[in-house]
Amino acid sequence: MKKIYLDSNATTQVHPEVIEAMVPFFGEIYGNASSVHLFGREAKKHLEKARSQVAKMINASSSEEIVFTAGGTEADNYAMRGIAEALKDKGNHIITSSVEHPAVLNTCKYFEKQGYEVTYLGVDEYGIIDLDELAKSIKDKTILITIMAANNETGTIMPIDEISAIAQGKGVPFHSDAVQYVGKMPLDVQKTKIDLISMSGHKINGPKGVGALYIKKGTKLAKFRYGGHQEKGRRPGTENVPGIVGLGKACEIATEKGQENYARVQCLRDKLHERIQSEIKMTRLNGHPEKRLPNTLNIGFDYLEGESILLSLDLEGVAVSTGSACTSGSLEPSHVLMSMGIDALYSQGSVRFSFSIFNTEEEIDYVMEKLPAIIARLRAMSPVYPGDE
Amino acid sequence: MSEYSEIVMEHFSNPRNVGEMKDPSGRGKVGNPVCGDIMELFIKVDENEIIEDAKFRTFGCGAAIASSSILTEMIKGKSIEEARKISNEAVVDALGGLPSVKRHCSVLAEEALTKAIDDYMSKKTA
Numbered sequence: 001m002k003k004i005y006l007d008s009n010a011t012t013q014v015h016p017e018v019i020e021a022m023v024p025f026f027g028e029i030y031g032n033a034s035s036v037h038l039f040g041r042e043a044k045k046h047l048e049k050a051r052s053q054v055a056k057m058i059n060a061s062s063s064e065e066i067v068f069t070a071g072g073t074e075a076d077n078y079a080m081r082g083i084a085e086a087l088k089d090k091g092n093h094i095i096t097s098s099v100e101h102p103a104v105l106n107t108c109k110y111f112e113k114q115g116y117e118v119t120y121l122g123v124d125e126y127g128i129i130d131l132d133e134l135a136k137s138i139k140d141k142t143i144l145i146t147i148m149a150a151n152n153e154t155g156t157i158m159p160i161d162e163i164s165a166i167a168q169g170k171g172v173p174f175h176s177d178a179v180q181y182v183g184k185m186p187l188d189v190q191k192t193k194i195d196l197i198s199m200s201g202h203k204i205n206g207p208k209g210v211g212a213l214y215i216k217k218g219t220k221l222a223k224f225r226y227g228g229h230q231e232k233g234r235r236p237g238t239e240n241v242p243g244i245v246g247l248g249k250a251c252e253i254a255t256e257k258g259q260e261n262y263a264r265v266q267c268l269r270d271k272l273h274e275r276i277q278s279e280i281k282m283t284r285l286n287g288h289p290e291k292r293l294p295n296t297l298n299i300g301f302d303y304l305e306g307e308s309i310l311l312s313l314d315l316e317g318v319a320v321s322t323g324s325a326c327t328s329g330s331l332e333p334s335h336v337l338m339s340m341g342i343d344a345l346y347s348q349g350s351v352r353f354s355f356s357i358f359n360t361e362e363e364i365d366y367v368m369e370k371l372p373a374i375i376a377r378l379r380a381m382s383p384v385y386p387g388d389e
Numbered sequence: 390m391s392e393y394s395e396i397v398m399e400h401f402s403n404p405r406n407v408g409e410m411k412d413p414s415g416r417g418k419v420g421n422p423v424c425g426d427i428m429e430l431f432i433k434v435d436e437n438e439i440i441e442d443a444k445f446r447t448f449g450c451g452a453a454i455a456s457s458s459i460l461t462e463m464i465k466g467k468s469i470e471e472a473r474k475i476s477n478e479a480v481v482d483a484l485g486g487l488p489s490v491k492r493h494c495s496v497l498a499e500e501a502l503t504k505a506i507d508d509y510m511s512k513k514t515a
Binding site: 303304305307308311315333343344345348380381382383384385 | 393398401402404407408418421422423425426427428429446447448449450451453454
């Protein structure tokens with residue numbers, strides 16, 4: 001059976017060049033990067049090379065602004081808890097959006113339990129926050145604005161330039177979970193002034209369990225864990241050198257070929273979108289038509305529940321995802337689509353197709369050989385389907 | 390979806406008794422889109438109070454579709470009295486188990502059955 005992977009916002013296949021770069025670090029180059037001797041120095045050299053590869057991807061002014069973490073969730077936790085702790089004497093108000101990843105949303109819920117006040121900005125029908133509402137929400141005691149760069153479910157891109165301008169104007173630190181954004185979209189932190197940026201390796205063809213936090217020079221951040229002096233004491237624990245080397249390589253590939261690769265990815269994605277629109281009735285795009293990651297296509301199939309589509313595609317060897325009720329273990333419809341004001345009857349039938357640089361046109365053709373019949377079969381079973389008009 | 394049993398996947402792939410029934414003896418529609426499941430069950434009951442036919446339509450996940458499908462098989466040929474005794478646990482057992490977050494689908498199946506039987510009873514006495 002064919003195996004087609006269209007779930008790259010969940011994770012991606014590790015790039016062969018990344019694997020190649022990592023292999024020596026599982027073998028002959030095994031030193032502890034903190035050791036003074038030859039073995040340690042060798043590891044350290046590669047660790048620092050990876051740091052500059054990550055820094056270059058976002059045009060950080062110094063690689064010292066990059067701290068390696070065990071992934072995006074840890075980067076989010078470090079940034080948010082680090083700021084909340086460091087600035088607790090200044091205030092206790094945090095602003096975020098209602099469509100953030102659980103790594104951010106659940107950290108905010110933790111803050112609320114700790115006595116912080118959190119403002120959850122709503123979004124429009126495309127999943128974008130209202131900048132005026134953001135500006136109005138900032139108070140004297142606001143200590144952090146945390147808004148994602150791009151949404152994992154819909155791919156909708158937030159106006160990070162404008163948000164950073166507002167945050168800067170008010171002197172409030174701005175953190176952005178850019179796990180889905182960096183590597184797919186160009187980001188220059190010397191133009192877009194973000195104080196803290198969370199990144200992850202495995203969303204951009206790097207390894208799992210490794211990420212990074214960009215910390216703009218001068219940003220006050222409290223320690224969030226205690227241990228040795230690794231990462232200048234900012235992130236204690238012996239560095240995951242193989243993973244970090246892999247992350248560095250993935251960032252290098254993204255810097256050099258990202259635009260070209262994702263221009264091609266976008267063509268494939270748009271081809272699938274056009275064919276779904278022309279060959280299947282009663283579908284809708286969830287997310288912004290243009291301000292959207294080039295690899296993400298979230299489609300609502302009216303009168304259906306997403307998991308039944310996911311399962312049917314899975315039986316044909318096609319891997320997709322749904323943020324809706326049944327797959328996520330919770331019974332609530334996607335918090336992202338609900339925030340966008342999409343009726344539960346329609347948001348339940350949403351399927352996310354997320355592409356990678358390895359997808360091909362033949363794969364899209366295969367999906368469209370199967371998908372119309374799957375939708376027709378499930379709709380024939382649906383008690384809410386009104387029939388083809 | 391390794392968390393689903395083979396029986397669930399088989400009923401999901403080849404659901405039995407799908408469709409709308411004309412002039413059913415009883416009809417039960419339960420659930421709502423916020424929870425992600427809507428189940429509609431139709432039964433045809435003969436003069437001896439035996440369920441001679443059952444059909445369903447379901448908006449929902451794999452477990453919801455499989456639960457409704459197997460329920461129609463379980464009730465066909467049974468008397469109303471016997472059918473009333475079918476619990477959601479019986480549906481789960483027949484499916485070879487359901488993941489814990491999906492057990493509500495079997496509850497929905499039981500509710501649809503109860504509602505269809507109640508509908509039949511109320512029509513009969515009317």
